Structure formats: C-alpha cells, structure tokens
Amino acid sequence: MSPSDQTFGTFFLPGPTEVHLSVLQAMTRPMIAHRGKDFEALFARLQKGMQDVFRTTRPILISSSSATGLMEAAVRCAPPGPILAVVNGAFSERFAHIARSCERDTDVLDVPLGRAVDLDELRRRLVAKRYVAVTLVHSETSTGAQSDVHTATRLCRDAGALCLVDSVTGVCGTPLLFDEWDMDFALTGSQKALALPPGLALGVASAAYMKTAPAAKGRGLYFDLVEFESYAAKNQTPNTPALPLFYALDVQLARIAAETMERRWARHRAMAEQTWRWVDDVARRTGLPLRVLAPEGERSMTVSAVVLPAGVTGPAMAAAVRERGFVIGAGYDKLRETTFRVGHMGDHTPDRLALCLDACEEALVALAK
Amino acid sequence: MSPSDQTFGTFFLPGPTEVHLSVLQAMTRPMIAHRGKDFEALFARLQKGMQDVFRTTRPILISSSSATGLMEAAVRCAPPGPILAVVNGAFSERFAHIARSCERDTDVLDVPLGRAVDLDELRRRLVAKRYVAVTLVHSETSTGAQSDVHTATRLCRDAGALCLVDSVTGVCGTPLLFDEWDMDFALTGSQKALALPPGLALGVASAAYMKTAPAAKGRGLYFDLVEFESYAAKNQTPNTPALPLFYALDVQLARIAAETMERRWARHRAMAEQTWRWVDDVARRTGLPLRVLAPEGERSMTVSAVVLPAGVTGPAMAAAVRERGFVIGAGYDKLRETTFRVGHMGDHTPDRLALCLDACEEALVALAK
Structure with a gap:
C-alpha cells in the first residue's frame, strides 16, 4: 500500500469523491491512438465492466464530459413533444433547466426538498397529460433523498413516456438494475460512487429509446446517442476520448469486480x-x-x-x-x-x-x- | 529527468501527442472541491496562462470535452441565419456536419484536399449571399494544410459574418493572435500542440460574438458559451470539470511560459x-x-x-x-x-x-x- 493509500479516507465531499492512488496513477500511462487496436481492447474491457455496474447487456455510453452532458443527450434525443421534469432538488431542477434550454416544452412536478419523487402525484400527472418523457433523479445529491426509479419507470412506461433517470449518485452505490427494471435511460458520473476523478459520464439507453432517437431533430453531434451507439459497436468513441480517465476506469473496474x-x-x-x-x-x-x-x-x-x-x-x-x-x-x-x-x-x-x-x-x- | 522523459520522442501521431511524464504525474494530485477556493486559484492561473497562448485578454473557455464540443458551442451560440462552412478536409467537413446536425441552414465552400482556404472564393461567396457565420479550420489535421485565418476573419467581418475558427492543431504551434487579428472565435484541443492528454477543449469568443449569443435559441446547457463566460468571471466552470486535466494544464502552462x-x-x-x-x-x-x-x-x-x-x-x-x-x-x-x-x-x-x-x-x- 502506498503512503497516499494509507491516508485515504479524509475527503467525504458528496463528489468528487476521494480516488485511490492506484487509480490516479493509471492516468500516467502513455498516450495511444484512439482509433487503434489497443484503444479498442481497452474500450471493450470498459464495456464489460460497466455493463455489470448498470446490470445491462446494452452498450455503455461513455461520454468525455460531466454528467450534465448525458442529461442533455437524454433530452436532445427524446422524441418531439412535452417533457415532465420531476423536481425535488438542485440536480433535478438542472434536468428541467436543460430541457428548457433545449427549447423543449417542459412542465414541472414539484416535490418538497428532502423528499423522494412522489409516485402518486407522478401517476396523476401522467394521466392528466400526455408526455413523451419524464426526467427525474435517483439520488438527489443536494438533499440526500433517494427515489424509487423502478416504480417510476413502470408508471412512465404505462403512460407511454420515456423515463430518463439521472443516477449520478445512485449507480454503483445502490442497486439500479437497468435490464430487470426495464429502464429507458440511466446515467452516472465518474466522480461519485465509481470513485474516479471527474471527466466522464456513463449511461445506458434502451433499445426502444434508441429506435426513436434518430428522428429527434437538432441533436447536434457531441451528445448524439445514435453516434455513441454506432461507435460503441466498433469499440470506439465518436469523439476524441479523455484517455487518462479511460485508463483510470479500467483499473477501477477491476477493483470493483474484485469487491463485487x-x-x-x-x-x-x-x-x-x-x-x-x-x-x-x-x-x-x-x-x-x-x-x-x-x-x-x-x-x-x-x-x-x-x-x-x-x-x-x-x-x-x-x-x-x-x-x-x-x-x-x-x-x-x-x-x-x-x-x-x-x-x-x-x-x-x-x-x-x-x-x-x-x-x-x-x-x-x-x-x- | 525521469526514465520516461528520457525515452520521450517516439510518438509522432498528429494527435494525441506525447505527454511529458511531469505533466502526466500532475494528474495524480488528490481531488478538490470545484466550488472551493483552491479550484478558483487554479482556474485563475489557467486563465492567465491560456490568455498568453491565445494572445487575448478575453476570458478563456475551458470545456471538459473534446474540441468537437466547442465546435458545436460555436455553432449553437451563433445568431439565427445561414452558415457557410469552408471544407478542405475531414475536420472542416466535421464542422459543416455539426452545423447541419444542429439544424442550421448550411452551405459548403469546397476546397481541394491539401489546399488552404481559398480566400478569393470565400470573398465571392460572402458577397453572393448573406451569412451569419463562416466555419473554417486553421490547420487541417487530415491534410496538413494551413489557412490564413487572419485574412479570412477580416473578409468575414467586412461581410458582417462571424468567423468561427477551429485551430485544433494551430494554436500553440503557429501564431494565432486573437486580439490583434480581431477574431470572433477560436478553439483548440488539449491533445495537440499544447501536448496534454485529450479531454479538454479551450477557446475564446469575442465580446461582439458574446453580445449576440444570449439570443441564440436552443443552445442547451453544456455548450452554452454564455454559461462558460459567466462562470469564468468567478473562476469556475459551469459543469463539473475534468479535474486531472486541469492539473495537467497547470503544469504544462508553466513549461510553456518558460519556453515562451x-x-x-x-x-x-x-x-x-x-x-x-x-x-x-x-x-x-x-x-x-x-x-x-x-x-x-x-x-x-x-x-x-x-x-x-x-x-x-x-x-x-x-x-x-x-x-x-x-x-x-x-x-x-x-x-x-x-x-x-x-x-x-x-x-x-x-x-x-x-x-x-x-x-x-x-x-x-x-x-x-
């Protein structure tokens, strides 16, 4: 154990979280070409490891951005129509803000600070108006409230809406069973329960969601989930990846697999x-x-x-x-x-x-x- | 000199470029809060160093993304109206693709592969039709052609169009004098002449461009230059920054300042x-x-x-x-x-x-x- 690992455990911010020295040191690996075979092998390992984290067989979307980037992707790639944003804290409010800043017709379901998503109210709102998507947060980092995203996903599904889940402080710290819960979209950031430095957002989109995505207009390039998935199929990223963070994720996924x-x-x-x-x-x-x-x-x-x-x-x-x-x-x-x-x-x-x-x-x- | 620095100089890809071990090692610094004073002091140092690189007194936009992200920002924040994309290689074609993928009315000025931007043809096109912005590439990484962005900027200015310059392999390797050349927008990526790992895009927008940006609709959040500038004013980033790359930039800017x-x-x-x-x-x-x-x-x-x-x-x-x-x-x-x-x-x-x-x-x- 290195000296730094011995003093590990003094930094308890709700993100970024402390990173083990062995993970930090992975970032000092030399550069490689991101269109070459070594990168593709690395990418394939990250897919496998992250699929276990998200409990999915779907491709993992790895974005060189903060989690906000994949929140924006989730909104930009949703079908045309109104969006319902469930707001119970600063980060769910950010999701609503992103939807509005992408010129989406956005309604808000307000929940008191500190409370989980109100499922009864969500059901009522979904009955009262037809939405194409609902945004909500699994674990609200600003209030410490955790919501039942499994049930929320089912309610949205029943109403014909996509359920777009920010699980930035959920994934890897509390169960999120993407396939078993039949989820549409979930994302996390590298600097939370994954215990990596900030710089990557990681997400999964369902096959059903991805069928509708190509028709969404004005998606742009950087947060186009269609691009992410087509490049993931060849073990690449659409844009130049933040390589050191991929190296760090590689080492950290081995540590996570060892823990289970x-x-x-x-x-x-x-x-x-x-x-x-x-x-x-x-x-x-x-x-x-x-x-x-x-x-x-x-x-x-x-x-x-x-x-x-x-x-x-x-x-x-x-x-x-x-x-x-x-x-x-x-x-x-x-x-x-x-x-x-x-x-x-x-x-x-x-x-x-x-x-x-x-x-x-x-x-x-x-x-x- | 460390063992790795002694073998430095075998990796001549046109990006990512090789990174000195001392710069890689900067990434192993422990995490800090990105809304705290230590980060703000770091950010202020990066501003000062990068302003010398871009030769500007304007705020430096530091995006935790690849350069493509700031290309998209440049397009999304441009005023409504048609865009002219000068295409003389794969990366200038990407700029055109980004404009189209953001649902912008986009015309293309085609230049033979390997040639610089044709300034006479650019002048003719700018006279023939009114454009709100022109996209072009300073140094085309796919062909090794370098264009006169100083004159191109002047031509655009005379025609009332913004000149949006991708200088990914230009900045830091060849003069780009943002203020003296009265430029509107320029961007680079960390993994080229700056000799950092990939993961950051760095750019500058003129005061005139930033006056028009707030009126651009559907800018979204992650690549909203208005957000970048308002946070830069308090030495912060709008979203969680890729901290290790900020550390690396800090060390590298000191090396660049020593070289001049x-x-x-x-x-x-x-x-x-x-x-x-x-x-x-x-x-x-x-x-x-x-x-x-x-x-x-x-x-x-x-x-x-x-x-x-x-x-x-x-x-x-x-x-x-x-x-x-x-x-x-x-x-x-x-x-x-x-x-x-x-x-x-x-x-x-x-x-x-x-x-x-x-x-x-x-x-x-x-x-x-």
Whole structure:
C-alpha cells in the first residue's frame, strides 16, 4: 500500500469523491491512438465492466464530459413533444433547466426538498397529460433523498413516456438494475460512487429509446446517442476520448469486480445506516436538534444531508470539520445555510467514516456552544 | 529527468501527442472541491496562462470535452441565419456536419484536399449571399494544410459574418493572435500542440460574438458559451470539470511560459521545415516520388501529410515505422491509403524528429522494394 493509500479516507465531499492512488496513477500511462487496436481492447474491457455496474447487456455510453452532458443527450434525443421534469432538488431542477434550454416544452412536478419523487402525484400527472418523457433523479445529491426509479419507470412506461433517470449518485452505490427494471435511460458520473476523478459520464439507453432517437431533430453531434451507439459497436468513441480517465476506469473496474457489486451496494448501505445512526446518537447525547433531512425510506445510500441546529451554518460546519482534518460539504443551493452533507460513497469504508463523523461531532459541539 | 522523459520522442501521431511524464504525474494530485477556493486559484492561473497562448485578454473557455464540443458551442451560440462552412478536409467537413446536425441552414465552400482556404472564393461567396457565420479550420489535421485565418476573419467581418475558427492543431504551434487579428472565435484541443492528454477543449469568443449569443435559441446547457463566460468571471466552470486535466494544464502552462510562445512557434516552424526538407531529400536520394500534399505557403506547422509512391499504403507505412520504434499516422479518411502523416508538434524536438524521419525513410525504402 502506498503512503497516499494509507491516508485515504479524509475527503467525504458528496463528489468528487476521494480516488485511490492506484487509480490516479493509471492516468500516467502513455498516450495511444484512439482509433487503434489497443484503444479498442481497452474500450471493450470498459464495456464489460460497466455493463455489470448498470446490470445491462446494452452498450455503455461513455461520454468525455460531466454528467450534465448525458442529461442533455437524454433530452436532445427524446422524441418531439412535452417533457415532465420531476423536481425535488438542485440536480433535478438542472434536468428541467436543460430541457428548457433545449427549447423543449417542459412542465414541472414539484416535490418538497428532502423528499423522494412522489409516485402518486407522478401517476396523476401522467394521466392528466400526455408526455413523451419524464426526467427525474435517483439520488438527489443536494438533499440526500433517494427515489424509487423502478416504480417510476413502470408508471412512465404505462403512460407511454420515456423515463430518463439521472443516477449520478445512485449507480454503483445502490442497486439500479437497468435490464430487470426495464429502464429507458440511466446515467452516472465518474466522480461519485465509481470513485474516479471527474471527466466522464456513463449511461445506458434502451433499445426502444434508441429506435426513436434518430428522428429527434437538432441533436447536434457531441451528445448524439445514435453516434455513441454506432461507435460503441466498433469499440470506439465518436469523439476524441479523455484517455487518462479511460485508463483510470479500467483499473477501477477491476477493483470493483474484485469487491463485487453486491458487496459494494452492501458497503454503501452500511455507511448510510452508520451515518443516520450517528445523527440520532449525537442528537440524544448532546441534546442538539440534529436530524437527517430525508425521512426514513426515502434516504440516499451515498449522501446524507443533515439539518443543523439554529445558529450553526453549513459553511461554518464544513470549515470546522476541515480544521479537524476531514472534508465534508456544506448544504447545496437553497439548503446551503441550514444543512451539511456527508458523501459516504465510492471507496470509503465504515472505519474511516467513523473518524469523519467523530470530527463532525466535535465540530458541531464546538460551534453550538 | 525521469526514465520516461528520457525515452520521450517516439510518438509522432498528429494527435494525441506525447505527454511529458511531469505533466502526466500532475494528474495524480488528490481531488478538490470545484466550488472551493483552491479550484478558483487554479482556474485563475489557467486563465492567465491560456490568455498568453491565445494572445487575448478575453476570458478563456475551458470545456471538459473534446474540441468537437466547442465546435458545436460555436455553432449553437451563433445568431439565427445561414452558415457557410469552408471544407478542405475531414475536420472542416466535421464542422459543416455539426452545423447541419444542429439544424442550421448550411452551405459548403469546397476546397481541394491539401489546399488552404481559398480566400478569393470565400470573398465571392460572402458577397453572393448573406451569412451569419463562416466555419473554417486553421490547420487541417487530415491534410496538413494551413489557412490564413487572419485574412479570412477580416473578409468575414467586412461581410458582417462571424468567423468561427477551429485551430485544433494551430494554436500553440503557429501564431494565432486573437486580439490583434480581431477574431470572433477560436478553439483548440488539449491533445495537440499544447501536448496534454485529450479531454479538454479551450477557446475564446469575442465580446461582439458574446453580445449576440444570449439570443441564440436552443443552445442547451453544456455548450452554452454564455454559461462558460459567466462562470469564468468567478473562476469556475459551469459543469463539473475534468479535474486531472486541469492539473495537467497547470503544469504544462508553466513549461510553456518558460519556453515562451515565440520560441514554441519557432520550434514548430523548424520541425515543419525539417520534415519538408526530409521529404525532398528522400525523393532525391531514393528516386521515389515522395511529396508533401500541401503546396508551399499553405503548409501546417504542426502536421505534414506526405503523398506515398504507388504501391505503398498509409497503414502499411505506419505499421512499418512502428516496427522501427516510432508511431506516426496513416492518412486520414479519403487520404488514408495514399498518404501518411507526421505530427511534429507539442513538446517534440528536432533531434527526436530526425530519428523518427530516419525510421520513416528506412520503412519506406523497405516497402517500396
């Protein structure tokens, strides 16, 4: 184990997450031609590894962009017609914003911050108006709310709408069974539960969705899913790939395969429960009104947003924890002042998380004095 | 000097180019928050360094994507109206394709392969019809032709059209004086004369262009130049940045500043002339009809496409050179079989290029037997 790997486990932002030194070092491999056989072999390995992550036999879309790029792809390649955006936080709001910025007729289903997608309301909205697609977020990184994308997909399917799922902090940290759940589209980013540096977005589109995509006008080139799939068939990317991140993904997929996806999901669940338990314990021990923002049953396995006592702000909390050697996040956007966020995902372990939570408690007690 | 830096200088593809080990190693720096002060300081350094590269005081657009992304941005943010695409090779054809794929009314000005943009014909076309924008390529990586983008920009300006310049293998290898030449838009990719790994596109847009951009409909989010500029003003990127490549750019810009842009341009010119001289010498020494595809005065400083004798193909030539320890490119697209390409750009030096050209000569003689 390298010195850096020994100190791994101090950076608990809800993305980017800390990256193991062996994965970082993969990026120093020399350049190769991206239209040559070595690249094609690399691409084929990444397909195989990521298909296990997404639980699919469909081609994996690998975009040299942030996740926002594949969110835009999902919208641009959807058939003409109105889109319903379910908004329960900053990233689902971004999905709505992307749809509008692509000149799509966009309605919003608003859900209170901290809550999962309201499936009953979704059903009602899908009955009341015909939509071609619904956008929603699996795990809302801004609030720590996790939604039932399996049921949401079924509701959309029944109503004849595509269900476009941002699973940026879902995939690889909590089950998302693309084929078994009969999903239309799902995407993630490299810098979350996959524990890679930022720079890649990874997604899957169903065969049914891809049948409609070629008719979508004005798709452009960079986020054209038709291009992604046709190049993937020859183990290439349509555009010049961010090669170092492909190298890093290659090494990380071998590490993930060694752990197995089932154990990875279980580790994430254990760290999530550890965090919730810690919140309850601190509230009891200190008398401070600390609570997880999302109600039980609607909580993310990868990120927790915790409501702070009055008088302690998110940025102050993050700064005080940093002084104690750990990096966590302040609240995000509208929740910036009233919450803090811990990213318990990627390659983190319960042992290191416990140390981070100790630091959080110490910081909180000092700030609440 | 590290062991890997000692063997630097065997990879002469016209992109990606070889990357110095010290630059690769910068990518192993640990993750940081991209909305924090450390990132903002990094971003500010990159702005300053890249402004010297582009010779501009305008904000630098840093896109976590390949260059194709900023080509698409240039088109999407252009005012409504017809676009004229000057096509003299595969990458200028790609620019035309992007315009069409964004549902833009697109005319093409065809130029023979290997020739620079025909300025007289451009003037005629601009008089004959009113265009809102012209797309063209500074250095055509597929043919090794270099165009006079200074004059082209002036012609477009006189006709009231924006001149959108792909300088992917131009910038940093040959002068492009954005402010002095009063340019509208220029872009490059990280993996060419900048000698970084692929994964970033870097560009500049004029204040005049940016005044019109907010009115362009359907720009989307990821390639919205308005977003890029508003975030750059606070030293941030609109979307999650490909952090390791930002680290690499940081180290490389310090190396470029130490060399100075003037010396970098001169080194590229010296390597280009060395390659042309070598072609003439080989033709004379061997009697083989070898010639640079682009005529004198229209040649790229960063990539040379060389026409092969009948019976020797581009792929056979690249394979034979690889057996001798050097990587060059076969021809590209329509020129694949009839030419080979040498990328003499980035951090390469005349000494190492001489060894590569020796290997090329040996391969050629063996193949032509």
